[in-house]
Amino acid sequence: MEEIYQLFCNKCGWKRVSDHSDAHDLFEIKTVDVPKGIPHIDPVNGSMCIPKSLKRKKKYRCPNCGFAVSFHKIENPQEEVKQNMNLQRRIQKRIENDEKERLKQLERDQKKRDRPNGGEASTDRRTL
């Protein structure tokens, strides 16, 4: 399965979805290597052991606000997309409902406005 990574800014909401955890066009924030421990002599074979430095996630500056952002892997892109679509659909539905409600309200207002001066039935009778 294709791996999907996402950069997301917690500050301004900017986001980018990519299939690799690298962004050459963004400004990378250099992080200092932090060793896992101090170098020591291996008691078994007497050789020097230099601990590998901790693997740090690359950090980038958000192009929008400059906040530090880093890639996080989306484990299940399909699920993520589905959830996003669900959300979109729910928002769309809410907008449609609001619109329907608004139209109903307009209709009600229209009827209310018609009633007081609407002696239309009697006017009709007079003209007949």
Ligand SMILES: [Zn+2]
């Ligand atoms: Zn941002």
